[in-house]
Amino acid sequence: MSFASWLKKRKWIFIGLLVGAVLLSVPVPAGLTPIGMKTLALVIVAFIFFITEPIPLPGVALFIAVSEALLGLATPTTVAQSFMSDSVFFIMGSLMIATALVKQNLDKRIALAIVRITGPRVDRVMLGLVAVSALLASFIGEHTVSAMMLPVGVSLIRFTSKDQRQVRNLSIVILLSIAYGAMIAGIGTPSGGARNAIMLAYWKELFDLEMGYFSWMKIAYPIILLQIPFITYFLYRSFTPEVKDLSPAIRSMRLQVQEEGRMTQQGWITIGIFLVTVLMWMTISDKIGLGITALIGVLLFLVAGVVRWEDLNNNVSWGTILIYGGAISLGIMMKRTGVAEWLSLSLLEWLKPIGVEGGIPLLAVMSIMTILLASVMTSGPTVGLLGPIALNVASLSGTSVMAAGFVTVISSSFVYMTAVASPACNIMYGSGYLKRSDFLKAGWKLTLISFLLLLLLCGVYWSFLGLR
Numbered sequence: 001m002s003f004a005s006w007l008k009k010r011k012w013i014f015i016g017l018l019v020g021a022v023l024l025s026v027p028v029p030a031g032l033t034p035i036g037m038k039t040l041a042l043v044i045v046a047f048i049f050f051i052t053e054p055i056p057l058p059g060v061a062l063f064i065a066v067s068e069a070l071l072g073l074a075t076p077t078t079v080a081q082s083f084m085s086d087s088v089f090f091i092m093g094s095l096m097i098a099t100a101l102v103k104q105n106l107d108k109r110i111a112l113a114i115v116r117i118t119g120p121r122v123d124r125v126m127l128g129l130v131a132v133s134a135l136l137a138s139f140i141g142e143h144t145v146s147a148m149m150l151p152v153g154v155s156l157i158r159f160t161s162k163d164q165r166q167v168r169n170l171s172i173v174i175l176l177s178i179a180y181g182a183m184i185a186g187i188g189t190p191s192g193g194a195r196n197a198i199m200l201a202y203w204k205e206l207f208d209l210e211m212g213y214f215s216w217m218k219i220a221y222p223i224i225l226l227q228i229p230f231i232t233y234f235l236y237r238s239f240t241p242e243v244k245d246l247s248p249a250i251r252s253m254r255l256q257v258q259e260e261g262r263m264t265q266q267g268w269i270t271i272g273i274f275l276v277t278v279l280m281w282m283t284i285s286d287k288i289g290l291g292i293t294a295l296i297g298v299l300l301f302l303v304a305g306v307v308r309w310e311d312l313n314n315n316v317s318w319g320t321i322l323i324y325g326g327a328i329s330l331g332i333m334m335k336r337t338g339v340a341e342w343l344s345l346s347l348l349e350w351l352k353p354i355g356v357e358g359g360i361p362l363l364a365v366m367s368i369m370t371i372l373l374a375s376v377m378t379s380g381p382t383v384g385l386l387g388p389i390a391l392n393v394a395s396l397s398g399t400s401v402m403a404a405g406f407v408t409v410i411s412s413s414f415v416y417m418t419a420v421a422s423p424a425c426n427i428m429y430g431s432g433y434l435k436r437s438d439f440l441k442a443g444w445k446l447t448l449i450s451f452l453l454l455l456l457l458c459g460v461y462w463s464f465l466g467l468r
Helices: 003-009 011-025 034-052 057-070 076-083 086-102 107-118 122-140 142-160 164-185 194-207 213-238 247-260 265-283 290-304 309-315 318-336 339-354 359-377 379-397 401-411 423-429 436-464
Strands: none
Touching: 003 011, 011 034, 034 057, 034 318, 034 339, 034 379, 057 076, 057 318, 076 318, 086 122, 086 142, 086 194, 086 265, 086 290, 086 309, 086 318, 107 122, 107 142, 107 247, 122 142, 122 164, 122 213, 142 164, 142 247, 142 423, 164 213, 164 423, 164 436, 194 290, 194 318, 194 379, 194 401, 213 265, 213 401, 213 436, 265 290, 318 339, 318 379, 339 379, 359 379, 359 401, 359 436, 379 401, 401 436, 423 436
């Protein structure tokens, strides 16, 4: 590679650093301290790196840690502590539990269980795929469920026709049912996604608020249940399948499972430990923490011998853990140095002239900002950067901090229109059955419907719960 090509490939590193240098050299705006200005410069540079990805995202997390120490935002020990918390333990434990579940190859058995309930009609199978993907993803994360369910979807397509061109719409509705089902449900429980752990950390670190596992479900799960039929309907209407009955494909799949025999003892033990872990999340995690509870589950898997340390070491994305640790650390620094409050006050000033000062209108603006940002930089970093600002804006305007946090997290899952904004869509797109334009065709309708459902939830259900 020539030097010119090397420079061109890494141009965003230099552009980002140049922007940071300019910000550090201009006068500090009124209301912001010099150390706050340094934090703001770091936030903007990190934002540029998250968007353009000139280096792998875990490298951006390392850049955040190094910069926090070199800029004097905190001592090295404080920086290190801000990267590790119960929320980061929770992300790490959830990824390890997902690895143990994937190892048992439960995919085809799950598919047969679905069609036993739905029958072979395509629209009902779609509803079953959306619902089951959502149910699983709300506990073990969208990327894991997408990886588990992709072979199920591909099997249904291939057993229906060997010529993909003859069943193109069927391929789209099956794969997008899995992707969108998994995507919407990652916010259903704290263990559904790392962004949830980020928000839990912000509530605790910035406002000393605790949220239990079951309390989270009570607030967030209803919107998943509302979205499931809408997703199925709009997908079916947007891509009318070429066949209406999947009986031949289901018969072939049933034969394959029969050849594999009954589920192994290790499979049952894995399911049992997973259910015990979920039960602990719901009952005792308030006292010992979600992260420690997840690690108890991982220890049980290791003691039972259903997963080896080598499996966890090779299949857990350690870079993902680092990325979220970096995002949480940056959010904590934004709060400590006054940047979050300064940005929040500025945002409120900008919104006043159009009559947005708090309540549902303010939550609607937060939702739109989150959707737009998450569509270009994925959900985790979006919640990491927007979280402290959204919570501070809510606090200063008299709006519920809890409601603002949930709106930010839930809206980050409304990224139906692109193939790159969510792990679930990424995995389905990588199968080769989908075009980028397929996501846009149904995605804009689902984004609009989901946004309206969220506002309805805010105005009715959350008001009933006193979350305003």
